[in-house]
Amino acid sequence: MKNLSRVLLVLIAGLLTTGFVSNYFEITKNLEIFNNVYKEVNSYYVDPVDPGELMHSTIDTMLKRLDPYTQYIPESEIEDFRFQTTGDYGGIGATIRKIDSTVVIFEPYKDFPADKAGLKMGDVILEINNKSVINSSTEDVSELLKGTPGTNVNVKINRFDTVFITEIKREKIHVPSVKYYNFVDNNIGYVKLRRFTKNCSSEVEKALNELEKKSNLNGLILDLRSNPGGLLNESISLTNLFIPKDEIVVTTNGRNTEWKKSYKTRRDPKYPELPIVVLVNGSSASASEIVAGAIQDLDRGIIVGNRTFGKGLVQQSRKLNYNARLKVTVAKYYTPSGRCIQDLNQTSKYNDYLSSENQDSVIINRREFLTKNKRIVYDGGGIDPDIKIELDTFPSLLISLIRNNHIFKYGNEIINQFENINSVEKCISKGINYDKFADYLDRNEFSFEDYRDGIINDIKSSISELNGEDLLTEELKKELMALDQEIQTKKIKEIHENKELITKRILGNILTRKFYDLGRIEYELTNDKYVSEAVRLLKNEKNYSEILNGIN
Numbered sequence: 001m002k003n004l005s006r007v008l009l010v011l012i013a014g015l016l017t018t019g020f021v022s023n024y025f026e027i028t029k030n031l032e033i034f035n036n037v038y039k040e041v042n043s044y045y046v047d048p049v050d051p052g053e054l055m056h057s058t059i060d061t062m063l064k065r066l067d068p069y070t071q072y073i074p075e076s077e078i079e080d081f082r083f084q085t086t087g088d089y090g091g092i093g094a095t096i097r098k099i100d101s102t103v104v105i106f107e108p109y110k111d112f113p114a115d116k117a118g119l120k121m122g123d124v125i126l127e128i129n130n131k132s133v134i135n136s137s138t139e140d141v142s143e144l145l146k147g148t149p150g151t152n153v154n155v156k157i158n159r160f161d162t163v164f165i166t167e168i169k170r171e172k173i174h175v176p177s178v179k180y181y182n183f184v185d186n187n188i189g190y191v192k193l194r195r196f197t198k199n200c201s202s203e204v205e206k207a208l209n210e211l212e213k214k215s216n217l218n219g220l221i222l223d224l225r226s227n228p229g230g231l232l233n234e235s236i237s238l239t240n241l242f243i244p245k246d247e248i249v250v251t252t253n254g255r256n257t258e259w260k261k262s263y264k265t266r267r268d269p270k271y272p273e274l275p276i277v278v279l280v281n282g283s284s285a286s287a288s289e290i291v292a293g294a295i296q297d298l299d300r301g302i303i304v305g306n307r308t309f310g311k312g313l314v315q316q317s318r319k320l321n322y323n324a325r326l327k328v329t330v331a332k333y334y335t336p337s338g339r340c341i342q343d344l345n346q347t348s349k350y351n352d353y354l355s356s357e358n359q360d361s362v363i364i365n366r367r368e369f370l371t372k373n374k375r376i377v378y379d380g381g382g383i384d385p386d387i388k389i390e391l392d393t394f395p396s397l398l399i400s401l402i403r404n405n406h407i408f409k410y411g412n413e414i415i416n417q418f419e420n421i422n423s424v425e426k427c428i429s430k431g432i433n434y435d436k437f438a439d440y441l442d443r444n445e446f447s448f449e450d451y452r453d454g455i456i457n458d459i460k461s462s463i464s465e466l467n468g469e470d471l472l473t474e475e476l477k478k479e480l481m482a483l484d485q486e487i488q489t490k491k492i493k494e495i496h497e498n499k500e501l502i503t504k505r506i507l508g509n510i511l512t513r514k515f516y517d518l519g520r521i522e523y524e525l526t527n528d529k530y531v532s533e534a535v536r537l538l539k540n541e542k543n544y545s546e547i548l549n550g551i552n
Contacts, residue, residue: 067329069315075323079146086174086198091146092153093173094119096138099405102126103133103141106408109175110516117168119157121513122412126163127156146170160412180521181207185535187218192521193238196230196287201237205270208241219275219538221531222291225305229286232263232314232333239294240265242276242301247336249294252314254331259314275544276301277534280385285309292383293335299373299548303385304534310343310382337369339379375550386547387537389530397494398502400448407502410440411509418510424519427511432503438495452487456480 038058042049059072073081079089093112096103105123108114125133128144145153149172156165177200179192189211191204204222211217229235236249243249243265251262278292278301289308295301314331332340366378378384401407414432421427463476495502504527511519525531537544 067313069311069313069327070329071327073317073325073327078323078325081317081325081327088172088174089146090149090170091142091173092117092119092155092168092170094145096125096141096145097405097408098138099124099408101135103136103138107512107517109173110518112173113168113171117166119155119166119168120159122159122408122415124158125155126158127154127165129154176203178203178207180518181211182522183211183215184221184525184531185539187216188221188535188538189217189219190221190223190525190531192223193227195227196234196238198231198234200230200234201241204238205241208271217271217274219277220271221277221279221534221538222301223279223531224284224288224292225279225281225530226283227285227288228283229288229290229311232287232290235287235290236263236265239291240267240269242269242271242274243294243298244269244272247298249336250290251334251336251338252331253334254314256330259331275538275541277537278303279530279534280305280308280383282306282309282382284383285311289341289383290333290335293339293341296377296383296386297336297339297369297371299371299375302387302537302544302547303383304387304537305385305389305530306391307384308341308382310341310380312340312342337371337377339367339369339377341379341382343381373549375548387533389533395494395498395501396450397448397491397498398505401446401502402505404446406441406444406446407505407509410437410506411513413440415510415513418514421514424511424515424522427514427519428507428523432506432510434496434499434503437502437506441495447488448491456484456487 038055041054042051056072056074063070063072082088092114094108094114095106097106098104102124104125105114105119105121107121108119125141127133128141131144133141133144145155147153147170149170151170152167153170154165154167156163175194177194177197179194181189181191184190189208191207193200193204208217208220232250239249245265245268247265248262249265252259254260276295278295280288280292280303284292284305285308289311292303292308296303312332312334313329314333315327316330318326318328320326332342334340366380368376368378371377414436418427418430421430459480460477463480504524508520508523511523515522537547
């Protein structure tokens with residue numbers, strides 16, 4: 001309780017220094033009530049109470065009343081938080097995944113400790129430093145693998161029934177923000193940015209420099225799809241590669257005066273005339289939307305894809321006692337045209353005081369703003385693309401195959417068939433024997449459920465309620481059984497009807513094993529409708545110019 005009192009005093013001090021003096025009595029009264037409740041529950045509740053867990057859940061519940069992004073980060077989660085902002089951590093450099101009762105190496109990063117130690121996708125982790133990790137969670141295994149750079153960790157691996165132990169020296173792992181870059185069509189460059197971590201704008205600039213060394217750079221596709229954002233200053237630096245000095249990229253407005261400011265570009269752009277297409281989707285958020293919004297509002301490039309996530313809020317990390325942190329929303333941000341793209345529907349589940357009527361009005365009454373060339377853009381719900389791409393829909397079959405790890409497991413079975421193939425092109429040429437994959441599913445008694453099974457179950461429940469009503473329920477049951485069998489037969493046919501889509505997923509898994517994520521990305525780009533549209537625009541100078549000038 002002594003520690004709790006110290007925390008409460010710190011909270012009171014923080015509140016007093018941020019303009020809450022007039023509410024001093026209300027604040028101290030409620031903190032005192034909370035302290036009393038917490039003490040009484042801890043002392044007298046019928047079952048044992050974990051004080052730390054109770055406090056953590058209480059803080060989380062309180063913060064959810066504000067927005068989805070204000071979060072309490074306890075000391076145990078600080079390393080994950082740092083990784084999100086810097087891309088750095090101490091460990092072996094591999095992603096892991098839970099498959100059935102075991103945790104496996106899902107993807108070793110190229111040239112990092114796990115890769116240098118020879119670990120491969122699909123390797124089953126049995127022990128770490130002589131401690132069994134069978135039935136452990138990915139979180140627990142991750143904690144054991146991470147550690148101070150320079151220290152060693154012993155890992156017992158099972159690879160295709162061959163068990164061995166390898167000693168791995170941990171390193172400071174920096175996961176590059178630029179996931180992939182290359183030319184995709186003649187002199188059109190492509191750069192995939194995974195998130196806005198420290199120095200990511202320098203990584204993009206370096207990628208463009210490397211492309212320029214290979215050939216003339218006549219256009220750029222900047223892929224921000226599924227980029228969740230990150231550091232505000234990096235979004236400004238990245239935008240500054242393409243727009244003039246002293247242009248406003250973003251404006252923030254918060255309760256405190258320190259957050260009422262405009263952020264301008266500070267240097268002359270390196271690529272002032274380079275035609276740009278920015279790819280976005282519904283998972284492009286925060287810093288991604290700042291870049292896309294500035295490029296769009298200043299008519300510097302064309303946005304292609306789907307409406308973005310709609311996160312128009314800025315967070316700041318604040319230090320707390322005991323090495324904890326509070327990531328708190330401090331401001332809203334506005335694009336150069338003056339629009340805030342925050343989608344209030346994203347916060348509705350956290351804010352029960354937002355009525356459904358208000359939520360509807362957010363979408364219906366989006367306000368109009370004008371770009372530099374007087375094109376109409378809207379606030380209140382993400383960045384709308386200039387060119388919309390129809391969203392892909394995935395059948396329940398594929399979702400079930402991925403969720404139940406069948407594509408991953410089948411990759412384990414056939415990877416040896418690709419052992420002597422040393423290029424992406426040759427792997428693609430070899431292809432996948434889909435009939436053997438169908439046999440694999442049959443051997444493993446694969447089945448999946450979708451909406452049709454739900455309908456059948458609802459009808460069965462309704463029929464059972466009619467039992468004893470002197471109705472022809474037995475005949476209904478027979479007809480329902482026949483219908484169910486017809487549905488299950490159709491499901492089996494769907495395995496073959498979706499051959500092309502599933503084959504691509506299996507081949508992508510193989511390419512990741514052979515050539516890391518670079519191989520998979522290279523393959524996926526050959527049939528990416530977003531990229532194809534971007535290439536078309538960049539090769540059609542007239543159409544590109546007409547879009548930026550609002551000519552239909």
